[in-house]
Amino acid sequence: MRFINSLRQYGIFFAFFIICCFLSYASGQFLTFSNWTIIFTQVSINALLAFGVTFVIITGGIDLSIGSIVAVAGVVAALLASQPDLPLIVPILGGLLAGLFIGFVNGIIITKSKIAPFIVTLGIMTIGRGLALILSKGRPISNLSDSFNFIGGGDIFGIPLPIIILIIVFIICYLLLKNTVFGRYVYAIGGNEQAAYASGINVNKIKIAVYALCGTLAGLAGILLTSRITTGQPNAGAGFELDAIAAAIIGGSSTSGGTGTIAGTLIGALLIGVINNGLDLLNVSSYYQQVIMGAIIIGAVLLDSWNQKKLLS
Amino acid sequence: MPKLLVLNNISKSFSGIKVLENISLQIEKGKVHALMGENGAGKSTLMKILVGLLQADEGGILLEGEVISGLSVHDILGKGIAMIHQELLMVPELSVAQNIFLGKESQRFSWLNESDIYTKSKQILADLKLDISPKIKVKNLSIADRQMVEIAKAISNNAKVIIMDEPTSALSDAEVKILFDIIEKLKNQGVAIIYISHKMDEIFKVADIITVLRDGKLIETKPAVDLNSQKLINLMVGREISELFPKENIDKGKVMISVKNLGRKNVFQDINFEVKAGEVLGLAGLVGAGRSEIVRAIYGLDILDSGAVEIDGEVVEINSPLDAIKHGIGFVSEDRKAIGIVPQLSIKENISLSSLQKFSQFGFINSEVETESTKKFYQDLKINASGLGQKVINLSGGNQQKVVIAKVLLSNPKIIILDEPTRGIDVGAKFEIYKLINILKAKGLAIILISSEMPEILGLSDRVLVLSQGKQKAILSKSEASQEKIMQYAVH
Numbered sequence: 001m002r003f004i005n006s007l008r009q010y011g012i013f014f015a016f017f018i019i020c021c022f023l024s025y026a027s028g029q030f031l032t033f034s035n036w037t038i039i040f041t042q043v044s045i046n047a048l049l050a051f052g053v054t055f056v057i058i059t060g061g062i063d064l065s066i067g068s069i070v071a072v073a074g075v076v077a078a079l080l081a082s083q084p085d086l087p088l089i090v091p092i093l094g095g096l097l098a099g100l101f102i103g104f105v106n107g108i109i110i111t112k113s114k115i116a117p118f119i120v121t122l123g124i125m126t127i128g129r130g131l132a133l134i135l136s137k138g139r140p141i142s143n144l145s146d147s148f149n150f151i152g153g154g155d156i157f158g159i160p161l162p163i164i165i166l167i168i169v170f171i172i173c174y175l176l177l178k179n180t181v182f183g184r185y186v187y188a189i190g191g192n193e194q195a196a197y198a199s200g201i202n203v204n205k206i207k208i209a210v211y212a213l214c215g216t217l218a219g220l221a222g223i224l225l226t227s228r229i230t231t232g233q234p235n236a237g238a239g240f241e242l243d244a245i246a247a248a249i250i251g252g253s254s255t256s257g258g259t260g261t262i263a264g265t266l267i268g269a270l271l272i273g274v275i276n277n278g279l280d281l282l283n284v285s286s287y288y289q290q291v292i293m294g295a296i297i298i299g300a301v302l303l304d305s306w307n308q309k310k311l312l313s
Numbered sequence: 314m315p316k317l318l319v320l321n322n323i324s325k326s327f328s329g330i331k332v333l334e335n336i337s338l339q340i341e342k343g344k345v346h347a348l349m350g351e352n353g354a355g356k357s358t359l360m361k362i363l364v365g366l367l368q369a370d371e372g373g374i375l376l377e378g379e380v381i382s383g384l385s386v387h388d389i390l391g392k393g394i395a396m397i398h399q400e401l402l403m404v405p406e407l408s409v410a411q412n413i414f415l416g417k418e419s420q421r422f423s424w425l426n427e428s429d430i431y432t433k434s435k436q437i438l439a440d441l442k443l444d445i446s447p448k449i450k451v452k453n454l455s456i457a458d459r460q461m462v463e464i465a466k467a468i469s470n471n472a473k474v475i476i477m478d479e480p481t482s483a484l485s486d487a488e489v490k491i492l493f494d495i496i497e498k499l500k501n502q503g504v505a506i507i508y509i510s511h512k513m514d515e516i517f518k519v520a521d522i523i524t525v526l527r528d529g530k531l532i533e534t535k536p537a538v539d540l541n542s543q544k545l546i547n548l549m550v551g552r553e554i555s556e557l558f559p560k561e562n563i564d565k566g567k568v569m570i571s572v573k574n575l576g577r578k579n580v581f582q583d584i585n586f587e588v589k590a591g592e593v594l595g596l597a598g599l600v601g602a603g604r605s606e607i608v609r610a611i612y613g614l615d616i617l618d619s620g621a622v623e624i625d626g627e628v629v630e631i632n633s634p635l636d637a638i639k640h641g642i643g644f645v646s647e648d649r650k651a652i653g654i655v656p657q658l659s660i661k662e663n664i665s666l667s668s669l670q671k672f673s674q675f676g677f678i679n680s681e682v683e684t685e686s687t688k689k690f691y692q693d694l695k696i697n698a699s700g701l702g703q704k705v706i707n708l709s710g711g712n713q714q715k716v717v718i719a720k721v722l723l724s725n726p727k728i729i730i731l732d733e734p735t736r737g738i739d740v741g742a743k744f745e746i747y748k749l750i751n752i753l754k755a756k757g758l759a760i761i762l763i764s765s766e767m768p769e770i771l772g773l774s775d776r777v778l779v780l781s782q783g784k785q786k787a788i789l790s791k792s793e794a795s796q797e798k799i800m801q802y803a804v805h
Contacts, residue, residue, distance in 0.1 A: 191655035
């Protein structure tokens with residue numbers, strides 16, 4: 001039974017493996033260390049967003065505001081990082097707190113007003129974009145400190161810092177969802193919110209924490225992006241929410257709530273990264289890449305529901 | 314006389330396990346054919362095959378001599394086999410008439426002809442002597458009325474065979490009577506009824522022929538007059554259940570919970586009772602009398618407008634289930650699907666859900682302690698599954714109920730509220746729950762029991778509180794309480 005239950009997960013891992021095999025056969029460059037460093041670096045921002053949104057999706061919600069949070073957090077961090085005398089921790093904390101705050105607001109409105117998360121975060125998405133433009137006065141913010149630019153551009157023992165951050169955040173999120181009371185409550189709320197409430201779970205508190213966590217991770221993604229492009233861009237991150245949601249769904253999260261894993265989401269994000277990278281190596285036009293990407297999202301969910309049906313019969 | 318519906322040697326396996334083995338049934342016109350068996354005996358699977366939701370591996374089905382096995386659900390419905398589902402399948406936001414005619418709407422040049430379906434629905438409901446407006450939205454109907462609408466829908470399909478799966482599980486006695494009147498009427502019109510139920514008294518009132526299934530095999534088909542409930546139970550479980558309600562004398566302790574002047578606007582008023590340690594207080598009354606509403610409010614699921622709850626002699630403030638659990642109240646809801654189980658989680662994760670704080674340090678769950686603690690209840694309650702890791706969605710109703718009870722027990726309550734604890738579960742599991750209630754009494758828990766099955770209330774309660782339309786009518790002692798007396802208070 002344990003095997004059958006995790007077959008879904010294996011389905012995605014298997015698909016990922018097959019695609020990697022094919023690409024290493026089709027392109028000699030694919031399976032090199034430097035190419036994988038590129039893939040992981042490119043994937044890191046989407047993966048951070050996708051980890052956060054996985055928690056939200058498991059509770060049965062959705063967060064469309066994370067792309068805007070990337071911009072707000074990026075602009076806040078950039079404003080602080082362009083002040084010459086401030087220590088590095090200030091822009092980092094500034095970006096994280098901006099993300100935490102917006103996520104917290106999402107959670108408060110969703111739990112207190114009972115308005116659907118889709119609507120609330122759609123509204124906050126627009127407000128967030130506006131805030132980013134107001135804070136930056138509509139202009140990119142450059143001349144950031146070298147230490148700040150090191151976050152997205154530097155490396156330690158040859159491993160780019162974004163990859164190290166990705167691994168650390170992955171481990172934290174993985175443990176949080178799998179081994180803590182908080183994680184269990186997240187699954188319970190998504191599986192049956194009323195049953196969770198009747199079992200004595202403070203549903204609102206957990207939901208607010210989930211949106212705040214998602215916002216904080218989006219803030220971290222905003223810091224990484226700003227540091228990598230060495231400018232705070234008020235228009236950064238537009239559409240990022242959709243890639244993150246796609247990664248979670250490819251990784252086995254169900255939008256009806258109750259299912260999903262961090263490992264699955266990481267594979268989902270890597271799958272998107274690997275396919276983009278592979279298609280680049282194979283010189284496929286970026287126009288076609290989008291068509292292929294969309295097909296993969298639908299295909300992954302189809303494979304999933306097909307697996308489910310097979311399990312039930 | 315040719316049989317209306319014939320099932321020939323139906324067999325079905327799921328992933329190599331035989332769930333139905335050579336089942337042959339003959340259903341006659343104008344007869345009620347009861348299908349009995351414990352959960353997992355194969356009744357539901359057989360019915361799903363009959364209505365086309367599943368395909369049999371072997372065997373065939375003939376309706377009036379015509380082969381209907383292999384047809385789609387829609388075609389089989391068109392041929393005249395309709396099922397009243399246990400979980401009622403209707404669109405809450407649509408009106409009664411719109412639901413009755415869903416999928417076969419009257420049309421005029423492709424435009425909906427609403428007035429036509431209202432006229433027709435009115436006629437159908439009048440024929441059934443039902444006082445339900447066709448214009449009311451289904452979401453505003455009681456569960457009993459919804460069931461009647463489902464039957465009206467089946468009739469509008471000119472059904473020749475109507476399958477009723479636990480039709481009375483949500484009905485009060487008065488409503489059951491209406492249902493049985495309707496069944497009588499349908500019989501006279503020549504409709505055959507396949508009737509699935511776990512309630513003995515009901516079966517002998519309504520059934521003409523009884524078929525017993527056990528472990529996917531047909532055990533016996535007999536006229537109802539040749540059987541009695543003891544014989545029937547023995548056939549179903551394949552073993553003797555000597556006494557349905559085990560009796561144990563237990564000394565009552567101090568008052569554990571007492572409620573004073575509880576009230577909720579337009580729902581219930583002036584409710585006063587107390588329950589001692591080692592005592593079962595039964596709440597009796599018709600559906601809509603306010604039984605579930607009272608216990609929901611005590612547990613913090615609904616808000617009280619007036620009154621006070623005292624636990625151990627002290628007034629407590631309960632605003633949420635979390636508060637209730639902290640004060641030692643456990644609640645097994647009547648609706649385990651809606652507020653009992655989390656279907657995607659495993660048995661272990663469901664059982665531990667209310668008690669996770671006990672197994673965790675710094676927010677991390679100690680998996681070993683969790684497994685140990687849940688395993689004890691898994692074994693004690695004889696939950697029938699492949700293991701603690703099995704998802705609850707794949708369990709039968711009786712086993713799901715045991716999981717919910719295990720969850721409540723693990724949270725170590727002093728007071729336990731059981732709202733219809735045996736609804737929709739089989740005889741064997743019911744008996745185990747009765748035994749469990751006695752064990753809990755012996756341990757000194759105070760128990761509040763709601764049941765629509767009169768024998769349960771009478772057999773298990775030390776005292777019975779009778780409600781009618783939100784008002785407390787009487788508290789009867791065990792010696793005073795009888796079916797007649799309870800009904801007397803319940804209908805006034």
